[in-house]
Amino acid sequence: MINANQKLNPKLFQKDVEQVPIRKGFGEGLLEAGEKNSDIVGLSADLTESTQMHLFRNKFPERFIEVGIAEQNMASVASGLSAMGKIPFMSSFAAFSPGRNWEQIRTTICYNNRTVVIVGSHAGFSDGADGGTHQALEDLALMRVLPRMTVISPCDAIEAKKATLASSELGGAVYIRLLREKTPVITTKDSPFKIGKAEIYYGEEKSKADVGIIATGSLVFQALKVAEALKKEKISAKVLNVATVKPLDVEALVSLAKTCGAIVTVEEHQIACGFGSAVSEVLAQNFPVPIEFIGVKNQFGQSGTPNELLEHYEIGEKHILSACKKVIGRKN
Amino acid sequence: MINNLTDEKIKFLEEKARDIRVSIIEMLVTAGSGHSAGPLGMADIFTALYFVVMRHDSKIPSWPGRDRLILSNGHIVPVLYATMAHAGFFPVKELLTLRKFGSRLQGHPHRDFFPMMETSSGPLGSGISQAVGMAIADRMDNGKSSSKFFYCITGDGELDEGQNWEAMMLAGKERLGNLVVIVDRNNIQIDGYTEDVMPLEPLAHKFESFGFHVEEIDGHNFEEIIESVGRAQAVFDGPSVIIARTIPGKGVSFMERDFKWHGNPPGTEIAGEPPKGDQERIALKELRSLGGQITGDHE
Numbered sequence: 001m002i003n004a005n006q007k008l009n010p011k012l013f014q015k016d017v018e019q020v021p022i023r024k025g026f027g028e029g030l031l032e033a034g035e036k037n038s039d040i041v042g043l044s045a046d047l048t049e050s051t052q053m054h055l056f057r058n059k060f061p062e063r064f065i066e067v068g069i070a071e072q073n074m075a076s077v078a079s080g081l082s083a084m085g086k087i088p089f090m091s092s093f094a095a096f097s098p099g100r101n102w103e104q105i106r107t108t109i110c111y112n113n114r115t116v117v118i119v120g121s122h123a124g125f126s127d128g129a130d131g132g133t134h135q136a137l138e139d140l141a142l143m144r145v146l147p148r149m150t151v152i153s154p155c156d157a158i159e160a161k162k163a164t165l166a167s168s169e170l171g172g173a174v175y176i177r178l179l180r181e182k183t184p185v186i187t188t189k190d191s192p193f194k195i196g197k198a199e200i201y202y203g204e205e206k207s208k209a210d211v212g213i214i215a216t217g218s219l220v221f222q223a224l225k226v227a228e229a230l231k232k233e234k235i236s237a238k239v240l241n242v243a244t245v246k247p248l249d250v251e252a253l254v255s256l257a258k259t260c261g262a263i264v265t266v267e268e269h270q271i272a273c274g275f276g277s278a279v280s281e282v283l284a285q286n287f288p289v290p291i292e293f294i295g296v297k298n299q300f301g302q303s304g305t306p307n308e309l310l311e312h313y314e315i316g317e318k319h320i321l322s323a324c325k326k327v328i329g330r331k332n
Numbered sequence: 333m334i335n336n337l338t339d340e341k342i343k344f345l346e347e348k349a350r351d352i353r354v355s356i357i358e359m360l361v362t363a364g365s366g367h368s369a370g371p372l373g374m375a376d377i378f379t380a381l382y383f384v385v386m387r388h389d390s391k392i393p394s395w396p397g398r399d400r401l402i403l404s405n406g407h408i409v410p411v412l413y414a415t416m417a418h419a420g421f422f423p424v425k426e427l428l429t430l431r432k433f434g435s436r437l438q439g440h441p442h443r444d445f446f447p448m449m450e451t452s453s454g455p456l457g458s459g460i461s462q463a464v465g466m467a468i469a470d471r472m473d474n475g476k477s478s479s480k481f482f483y484c485i486t487g488d489g490e491l492d493e494g495q496n497w498e499a500m501m502l503a504g505k506e507r508l509g510n511l512v513v514i515v516d517r518n519n520i521q522i523d524g525y526t527e528d529v530m531p532l533e534p535l536a537h538k539f540e541s542f543g544f545h546v547e548e549i550d551g552h553n554f555e556e557i558i559e560s561v562g563r564a565q566a567v568f569d570g571p572s573v574i575i576a577r578t579i580p581g582k583g584v585s586f587m588e589r590d591f592k593w594h595g596n597p598p599g600t601e602i603a604g605e606p607p608k609g610d611q612e613r614i615a616l617k618e619l620r621s622l623g624g625q626i627t628g629d630h631e
Contacts, residue, residue: 041472065468065506073498076458080402080465083450084473088465103455104495108462112443112452 001231002224003200007190012221013228019182022218023121025157026178027052029164030089034060040168041081043067043090045074051091051121051178071097075104075118082114087168093127094120094136094177102142109173110148117167117174118143124217124268125301125309126179135301135309141273143175144246150195151246153177153267153275155220156186159243162193170195179268181306183218186241198249202227203238205255211324212260213239214253216275219266219294219315226320237324245275250282257287262327264292266320268310271295290330292323337384337558345554348418349379350622353583355414355427357615360597363431366439369580369593370487371411373518373551377576378415380557381483390420393448399480400450400466404459405487405516406440407595412449413437421448457493459484460513464499467508476509481565484513489521492530497542503571504543511571512564513544516551518580520591536575544573551576583622584615 002008011017034040034056041063042056048066057064067074071092078088090097097120098105109116123136143151150172154160160178167174192199202224203209211230215223220241227237240256242249257263263283265276276293283289294315301309310316352375360366382388386399403412410430417424422436429435436446440454451462463484470478486496503511515535523529532538536546545567547560557576564572580594581587592602598611606614 041469063472065502067502068498070495070498070501072458072495073461073464073502076461076495077465077468077499077502079451080462080467081469082465083462084466084469086469086472104458104461107452107455108458 002202003204006192006199006201007188008201009185009188012184012186012224018185020157020185021180021182022154022157022160023052023178023180025154025160026119026121026164026176027055029161031055031059032161033165033168034063037087037168038063039085040087040089041065043074043078043088045069045071045092045097047092047121050093051119053089053091071101072104075101075116076108078116079108079112079114082116087115087117089117089119091119091121093134094123094139095134098139098142098175099136105173106146110146113148114173115171117176119176119178121178122180123177124179125306125313126181128181128304128306128309131303132301137268137270137296137301139175139177140245140267140269140275144278145273146173148173149246150174150244151177152195152243153216153245154243155216155218155241156183158185158187158189158191159193163195163243166193166195177217179218184221186221186224193243196244196247196249198240198242198244198252200252201239201241203236207259209236209238209260211235211237211262211264211328212256213237213264213266213320213324214242214256214279215239215266216242216245217268219268222317222320223266225317226324229321230324235324235328242275245278248278248282250286253279253282254286257283257289260289262290262331264294264320264323264327266294266315268315269295271297290327292327294320294323337555342554345379345383346622348383349375350583350619352379352411352414352418353619354616355417355424356410357584357598357612357619359410359414359427359430361599361612362428364597364599366410366431366597367407367595368587368597369520369590370405370408370516370518371414372584372587373578373580373582374408374411374485374516375582376552376554377514377557377578378411380554382415382419384558385561386483393421397480400463400482402450402459402463402466402482402484403441403453404484405456405490406453408487408516409441412441416448456487456490457495459486460496460499460503463511463513464503464506464508467511468506470510471508476568478510480510482511484511486513486515487521488515488517488519488532488535489526489529491515491532500539500542500544507543507569508571509568512561513571513573515573515575516578517575518578520580520594522591522594524591539573539575544571547572547574549574549576551578552582583619585618586611586614
């Protein structure tokens with residue numbers, strides 16, 4: 001059952017659960033952070049409203065820089081602003097930033113040890129109709145490989161707002177992954193959030209279960225639905241929401257592996273070099289157990305609704321459910 | 333601040349530039365690798381910047397009021413290291429640790445090791461963007477009355493990178509009067525002469541059309557260097573560029589104007605050049621005599 005300590009949305013499993021785009025939480029969070037700290041500046045590459053940075057721009061036009069469609073320049077300009085004591089947030093679609101400007105992020109932000117928050121919106125299949133060019137399925141890989149980079153993939157708009165506020169105070173380079181379409185509101189303002197901390201959303205912290213589902217991003221919702229469905233089949237599952245993809249909460253991952261003995265990772269991203277890969281790096285070294293990976297299998301996206309695409313690329317509820325059963329079957 | 337450029341002062345600068353070039357040759361020979369042509373070609377401009385133009389404090393390198401020098405073409409960093417050492421930022425003898433394990437003086441600039449540099453660099457084309465970001469930040473804090481200047485040094489071949497032009501558009505849009513880009517127009521890059529590899533001309537017109545005030549100078553003439561910076565500083569309502577025509581390998585006759593010396597140190601076997609065992613001796617002799625102008629026992 002839902003972990004009551006997490007104070008999640010009480011209407012989570014109801015048909016009329018509220019749906020809000022994750023990017024909206026970023027827009028509201030940046031506005032609030034900007035009100036608290038006058039060093040915060042915003043940079044946009046011609047996608048100001050799409051990424052919800054317009055809320056900040058409208059309130060603080062003198063702290064907003066429109067760089068035009070130039071993501072490489074945006075990354076290095078942000079680095080320069082940081083060198084002078086600013087806290088820059090730079091936003092675009094994840095397919096273009098960090099898709100287009102990886103080397104500028106590597107050298108001028110990470111290698112230079114600058115404080116810059118890179119916000120990649122419309123990630124995964126959330127920009128469904130636009131087609132494969134716009135569907136970033138590689139951004140977590142690109143960002144998690146960089147030394148000094150913190151990577152956050154919030155599960156809903158409320159968590160995105162908290163992640164934005166926390167990033168504004170963290171220092172160093174941060175990547176925040178956002179989605180375009182509305183997704184269910186999983187958390188409440190009282191749900192705990194801390195960068196680097198993963199939270200058990202389903203099941204109890206210490207109790208044993210048949211399978212542990214480790215999810216990031218909006219698919220945490222599907223993972224929770226699967227845990228609820230498994231319960232009806234007398235299979236117990238725990239769900240760990242990992243908002244911080246880097247650095248991973250090693251303790252929480254190992255504890256889940258120990259109490260469940262079998263793991264399914266869930267992400268809206270390539271399996272190769274992605275979130276599940278990061279989890280398996282930790283578990284292979286600390287507590288190896290069978291793992292099944294839910295994610296995109298070495299393919300590009302295409303046009304469709306997000307739900308059609310989750311189905312087509314086999315990362316929807318029924319695929320998570322069968323992966324759970326499969327991995328339980330692999331236990332010794 | 334830039335006036336009273338007496339003959340005596342110019343002589344002082346020429347001698348400083350000579351000492352810096354001698355250090356560059358010694359550093360590269362000791363390192364056994366590195367770039368010769370660019371650092372030698374830019375020695376006069378770096379000398380002018382550190383000994384006349386820029387406000388800095390070698391005893392307090394992080395003084396917030398300092399002008400900023402952003403080195404975009406990181407491969408010419410030996411000239412930055414050598415100039416900073418001769419300007420008193422750190423001991424000249426440390427220059428011989430260039431490119432060695434554990435040295436502060438990494439092969440390409442790395443601020444983790446040497447924080448008194450403004451940026452790390454090496455991958456080309458990112459310097460102007462960073463300088464633009466710094467200049468915008470300073471204007472946000474201090475308005476147009478800011479007295480700081482942001483000097484970005486770029487190579488000419490480096491301008492092949494598209495990011496430069498993105499940055500120039502933004503500099504023009506933001507009318508950054510506190511930004512001065514200095515292009516090392518030495519006409520060479522690794523694969524050959526710039527106009528063969530990827531033509532840049534008409535370079536001045538290109539900068540002008542992006543909203544830059546343009547100065548074109550002889551990058552080995554101290555009066556021209558210093559006066560052009562003065563004129564650039566006087567442009568209040570937009571960025572400036574100084575296209576400095578330099579001779580790659582300047583001061584060492586067998587290296588001058590020859591792209592083969594872009595990425596090689598003295599002591600490299602190259603067809604048509606002096607025997608590799610003699611290159612250091614010839615280079616130092618020419619430099620110490622300022623190309624034969626000074627006679628005597630300077631060796």
